[in-house]
Amino acid sequence: MNERPISDRRDHRFLRYWAANLASIGAAGRNWPGFQYTPEEWQRFEIYGATVGGTAAFVFMVTSAVIFIVIAALVIGLVFVPAMTLLYPDPAKTSAAVFISLLFAMAFVTIGVGLPMAMNVGGRIADRFWTDDSAIALTEPDRRLARKVRNQIWRMIGLLCGIGVPVTLITIAYNIDLGPVARAIKAVVYVANLSIIVLTIWGNRRLKQKEQALQAASTGRPS
8 A cells, every 4th residue: 555656545545435425325425416426436436435444434524524624724814814904904994895705715725625635634544443455456447536526526616606706795785685595595405414314214224125135035046
């Protein structure tokens, strides 16, 4: 493992823990908008995700979240606040357009760069609780798959930020009350989360029943 180039080790780690996240979601993870994969790519994800144990997955989830929060705080404290202070020494004269645009730009960079970085460092920490992965060779399609996932993350962030800036500016300019909309979105999010949980439980149960049926068929088959 240590003889691999740094970029290969990073892609290898990224694929393993991304695959583990998809596996933890279950059947619902195969239908994320903007994150679709071919059957061959799902096969590679299944191979990579199977290498991550339960303890490692938990440690990765906690450490990567903490690291990402630290990165976001550093970006806000060391870039966003000083930039706004330099541009507008008097906070009362702050331009709403500049403030919103810079805020979303910080979010774009923070998530696009900070999220993969947090996943990489969190994965390195979690690897202390994980077994050897030398049996999995990183292939060129795997490298392309890692780049594809990172591009998907960038594309989704760009879409959200590209929509968020004009929508926020319009609501400010026309003094639109988004209270009812926010409550409706909150209800939709709750329903979506509940649906994901139900679909995950159902999908995992169906998968388990299928595995049990296959095992029963193989044991009952005459040699």
